[in-house]
Amino acid sequence: MKELNRQQDLAASTADDAVGLERTAAAVTRWSEKWFPDAYIFAAIAVVVVAVGALATGAPAQRVGIAFGDGFWSLIPFTMQMAIVAISGYVVAVSPPAAKLIAWLARLPSNGKSAVAFVALVSISASLFNWAISLIFSGLLVRALARRTGLRMDYRAAGAAAYLGMGATWALGLSSSASQLQANPDSLPKALLAITGVIPFSETIFLPQSLLLVAVLTVVSLLIAYRSAPGAERAKTAQYLGVSLNEAELEVAAPSRPGDWLEHSPLITILIVALGSVWAWHEFSTKNPVLAISNLNTYNFVFLLAGMLLNWRPRRFLNAVAKSVPSVAGVLIQFPLYGGIAYMLTKASAPSGLPLADHLSHFFVAVSSHASFPALMGVYSAVLGFFVPSGGGKWIIEAPYVIAAAKELQVHLGWAVTVYNAAEALPNLINPFWMLPLLGVLGLRARDVVGFTFTQFVVHLPLVIFMLWILAGTLTFHPPVMP
Known part of the structure; x- marks a missing residue:
């Protein structure tokens, strides 16, 4: 075993010498793990920066503080909704039928490199329906593939491929936070709704241009995943990395008292699902x-409903829910800060002055044009996304001035949301915040996979910005629809 490990290390070292980009990514990862704090700290810093910005525009300190407090709980409905997105996705992904599907899928790839590309395809496809399912289901698929005898698959590359849905396409799918927010006026803070109006899915994720963007990103991601995955002779397997592949089932102990009977009977599940199905x-x-x-x-x-039905027995469903809750901790504690930021942006101003959101929108109008706005906003949103890694929370921050500027420059408002969606996903490829649920499933650390996701990022960034710019010219501006 020691000799095998030595040979693999030598082969991996040779591969690193041949691919300088992966070495650079590893160095960046080591630096970020040493110096970057928890994502909550970035959200807290954003609160301070926006507060200082509001004060700099002449807003009295009292108004800034009141706006922060008034907005702090303004996102409670959306916070709960996004927590349920994560919980329901996890519950579906760990259900027994999903486990059978994973076992079947794991038999399809013929070699390690094709297995990595296959995981990428599954991750991207699932992300268009639910980002949480994409993370957990793809992670479990990687573990199933790693257990296959004779399939020498690089476990790190496969783990990175499982994350591609979150890093490439999730925000262009049905669980897109920004698109969901804009299509649901009841979820938007009233101050933001007055600026953006309602923007339905037909103007965002179902635009032909948006669907084309998804198709291109999918093909490019699969090619990079396949080409960057080490071959069988250089692959670092799960066993080599010391990852245990023994699956810990969601324990459902046998009933020990009469009161436990209903917890283990599918009767309650059937009745609730039937009622909900009506x-x-x-x-x-x-x-x-x-x-x-x-x-x-x-x-x-x-x-x-799908999670209840697929887990069948209430006790197993409840165990799956309990196991999923840690993955939403960041959402629960950070979204109130984003609500406070949104109110400071839109409501804190001098008695006869403009709020900070208006100043920002005027700035972007001044430095961009109808043609350059999508590319400029894409770069800005991608940079901000590294510090505020939350699609919905960051949209609450950006939307007031992004949509205001888009209206003034006559940019298609649905495409402005798509610009945000596509650019917002990019920093996920190098920011470990949303990797955490997946890494927990895989038993890996961020630095094990970021070398591969960074490779994707280097290609995706210019490609996405170019497509956001070129496709914007095919769309026509329409005034916002007010509820």
Whole structure:
């Protein structure tokens, strides 16, 4: 074993010499792990920066503080909705039918490199429906592939491929926080709704230009995943990395008292799912299905029903929910800060002056044009996304001045949301915040996979910015729709 490890280390070293980009990524990862604090700190710093910015525009300190407090709880409905997105996705992904599907899928790839590309395809495809399912399901698929005898797959590259849905396409799919927010006026803070209006899915994720962007990103991501994965002779397997592949099932102990019977009987599950299905049928049969699924409450309701049904017994469903909760800790504690930031941006101003959001929108109008705005905003949003790694929370911060500037420059408002979505996903490839649930499943550390995701980032960044710019010219501005 020691000799095998020595040979693998030598082969890996040779590969690193041949691919300088991976060495650079490893160095960047080591630096960030040493110097970058928890994502909560970035959100807290953003609060301070926005408060200082509001004061700099002449807003009295009292108004800034009041705006922060008034906005702190303004995102409670959306915070709960996004927490349920993560929980329901996890519950579906760890259900017994999903486990059988994973076992079947794991038999398909013929070699280690194709297995990595296959994981990338599954991750990207699942992310268009639910980002949490994409993370957990893809991670479990990697573990199943790693258990295959004779399949020498680089476990790190496969782990990075499992993250591509979150790093490339999730924000262009049904669980896109910004698109969901804009399609649901009840989820938006009133101050923001007055600026943006309602922007339905037909103007964001279902735009032909947006679908084309998804297709291009999918093909490019798969090619990079395949080409960057080490071959069999250089692959570092899960066993080599010391990762245990023994699966810990969601324990469901046998009933020990009469009161436990209902927890282990599918009767309650069947009744609740039947009741919920009546409502879901009515919702989708009486409305345009696209409009129905764009309602975040409907979206979450359907996935929770699916989670109940797929786990079958209430006790197993509850165990899956309990296991999923740690993955939403960041959402629960950071979103209130984003609500406070949004209010400071839009409500804190001098008695006869403009709020900070208006100053920012005027700045972007001054430095950009109708043609350059999408590319400029894409770069800005990607940079900000590294420090505020939350699609919904960051949109609350950006939307007031992004949409105001887009309206003034006559940029298609739905495309402005798509610009945000595509650019917002980019920093996920190098920021470990959303990697945490996946890394927990894989038993890896961020530095094990960032070398591969950084390679994707280097290619995605110019490609996404170029497509956001070139496709914007094919769209026409429409005034916002007010509820």
